[in-house]
Structures are given as C-alpha cells and as structure tokens.
Amino acid sequence: MGRAPCCEKMGLKKGLWTQEEDLILIHHINTHGHKNWRALPKQAGLLRCGKSCRLRWINYLKPDIKRGNFTREEEDMVIQLHETLGNRWSAIAAKFPGRTDNEIKNQKLSSLDTLNSKQQPVNLPTEEKKPLSPPQCVSSSMSTLTTSSDTTTNEHNSNHHHVPMMNNSTTAPESLDDDFWSQVLSADNNNSDATTSFPATGAAADGKFQGVHPSSVYNNVDYWFDVYMGAQEFPKF
DNA sequence: AACGCGCACAACCGCGGTCGG
DNA sequence: ACCGACCGCGGTTGTGCGCGT
Missing domain, CATH: 1.10.10 (Arc Repressor Mutant, subunit A)
Incomplete structure (x- = not known):
C-alpha cells in the first residue's frame, strides 16, 4: 500500500561511508543496539537513512564478519x-x-x-541477461x-576500506587489520595531535567525538577495543 | 607513460512480508 | 479487518583498482 519512501531523502548523505560515520554507527549500535533501524541514524546523529545504516552494519561493520576470499x-x-x-x-x-x-x-x-x-x-542463447x-x-x-x-x-579489501573492519578472514587475516590498527596505535601515541576538523556530526549528540579529527577518533583504540570486546565476541585479535 | 577495459566490491533502490496500532 | 510503518531481501548501479594494450 502506501509505502513510505525508504527514507526522507532530504539532506541524507549517500555514497561511501567515512571512518567517522562507521565509528559513530559502531558506537551507537554497541551501546544502544539496533532495535529500530529507522530511528537509529537520527539517534546516532548520522545523516544516513536507516537502510543504509543497516546495510553498512550487516555487510561491513559487524564484528563477526568474515572477509576475504572464499575458500x-x-x-x-x-x-x-x-x-x-x-x-x-x-x-x-x-x-x-x-x-x-x-x-x-x-x-x-x-x-x-x-x-x-x-x-x-557464443553458447548462451541470450535467454537471460x-x-x-x-x-x-x-x-x-x-x-x-x-x-x-x-x-x-585482498588488495581490494585493504585498499578500498579504511574502516575498522573486525574481520579476520580465514584466508587473509592480518592484511587490513594490521594496517589499520597500527595506524590507530601510532595515532594513539599522538593524542595531543588531535586535529580539529572532525565533523561534529551526530557523534556530537553524545559528545563522544565532538571536534575530533578522524585520527583522534582512532586514538581511542582502547575504547573501541572495549566496545567490541564488550559487545561481541572478538575473535583472535 | 598514458589510456582504456574489465573485475570486484560497496552501496542504493524498490518491492514484498510482517507486525503493531 | 484495515492501514501504515518498518525490516529484510534481491536486483542493480556506481566506483575504484589492476591489468593489458
């Protein structure tokens, strides 16, 4: 019937997710869960539609996701x-x-x-596209x-994404995570460097990320580690 | 060295199903 | 029983990278 549009498209962001968005989403889900995808972006302060958040979480951010090539x-x-x-x-x-x-x-x-x-x-009789x-x-x-x-x-995985993927693919376990976390860890040592321009998106809502640069977001590696450890099983990390 | 093509992957779109008021 | 809202799914599109010419 009168199906509501998937989301109010007004002002909603599309396209690739940024680290900040990912972190906000992860943080929000880990603290509040995802009972209501539609309301989630608003609560989290993300300029995304609920579907998009759900997709991102399910396909990419969920801690138990196994990435990498298929055996x-x-x-x-x-x-x-x-x-x-x-x-x-x-x-x-x-x-x-x-x-x-x-x-x-x-x-x-x-x-x-x-x-x-x-x-x-030649063989296919073009029956189906x-x-x-x-x-x-x-x-x-x-x-x-x-x-x-x-x-x-593998390269795709590591190049495309700059995201805290909690993957430990059976086949290529360390390729991305090492890079990512080494980045994180090095950033962690430079806490004071925190540059300014982290968009005070919704994270501002709970005050966690306000005015924090991406790198300084990742400074809180311990925080995220805890978040993950608390929220899900955090296999061999 | 530059350009074009193909592949792999992330994300979006729209529909159907389900649930609650 | 009806209606509306939300969720999940499958299909499709867009984008970036690597490779070949």
Whole structure:
C-alpha cells in the first residue's frame, strides 16, 4: 500500500561511508543496539537513512564478519546451495557464518560473469541477461577463478576500506587489520595531535567525538577495543 | 607513460512480508 | 479487518583498482 519512501531523502548523505560515520554507527549500535533501524541514524546523529545504516552494519561493520576470499570449499558450497536455493542469497549466506548475502551475491555474480564471458561467449542463447539460473558452471573452474582473484581481492579489501573492519578472514587475516590498527596505535601515541576538523556530526549528540579529527577518533583504540570486546565476541585479535 | 577495459566490491533502490496500532 | 510503518531481501548501479594494450 502506501509505502513510505525508504527514507526522507532530504539532506541524507549517500555514497561511501567515512571512518567517522562507521565509528559513530559502531558506537551507537554497541551501546544502544539496533532495535529500530529507522530511528537509529537520527539517534546516532548520522545523516544516513536507516537502510543504509543497516546495510553498512550487516555487510561491513559487524564484528563477526568474515572477509576475504572464499575458500574452495566455500565456493563449492555456494554453488551447490545456489543450485538448490536459487537466488536466495540470504538463505545461502545463512549457511556461511560470517559471510554476508551481499558478499556472496557479489562473489557469485562476478564469478558467473567471468565464467560466462570466458566459457560461453557464443553458447548462451541470450535467454537471460543474467547468468543466474542454475549454474552449470564447473566448480573446478570456479575455484581457479577465485584463486586467481585472490590477490586482487585482498588488495581490494585493504585498499578500498579504511574502516575498522573486525574481520579476520580465514584466508587473509592480518592484511587490513594490521594496517589499520597500527595506524590507530601510532595515532594513539599522538593524542595531543588531535586535529580539529572532525565533523561534529551526530557523534556530537553524545559528545563522544565532538571536534575530533578522524585520527583522534582512532586514538581511542582502547575504547573501541572495549566496545567490541564488550559487545561481541572478538575473535583472535 | 598514458589510456582504456574489465573485475570486484560497496552501496542504493524498490518491492514484498510482517507486525503493531 | 484495515492501514501504515518498518525490516529484510534481491536486483542493480556506481566506483575504484589492476591489468593489458
């Protein structure tokens, strides 16, 4: 029926998330939980819509998220599950603790795309724009695909994001976190350096980040560590 | 060295389902 | 029973990076 627009688009920010936003979101969720996604951005003082916050949390910020390349076993399992479940990515993701539907979807789609372009340049009767239906894809080739993409994937993860990902992917555990936390730790030593321009977004609401530069946000590494430790299991860190 | 292309991934959009008033 | 609001899901798009030419 009269569906409300996903969010009041007035003045809401779109696009990539910044560290500050991530931290605000993490902090808010860890302290208040996420009972109401719609109200969350307001409460947290984020200029994002609730959906966006939810997506960011689920796909990226959740502490137990496992990132990095898919193992061969995982890939085979994804293929099998996709054959049985179809495009029900969330259902598939449910079988992979720590994996997100978005990640699985992306992985699968890109795998299929590359497979298609490589294997069936002519063969596909163009019945579908998307190669989604039961993939006859050979799992072995899938695996080679991912292994070939391993390096790039890792780099992507570490390059794209400058975010306190609590991932410890089984395959590439330390690539990002080390960088990130070393940055954090070094910043921690320079507490006094705290520069000025951290946007007093909503964090100002609870006074935690007001007037704090990103780097100085990360100065509170102990704080965040505590937050995480308190909130979730914080596997091997 | 510069440019273009393809890939991988993050994020957005819109719809359907569900729940509460 | 109806209506509205929220949540979750699947599909799609946008963006950045790496690689090849």
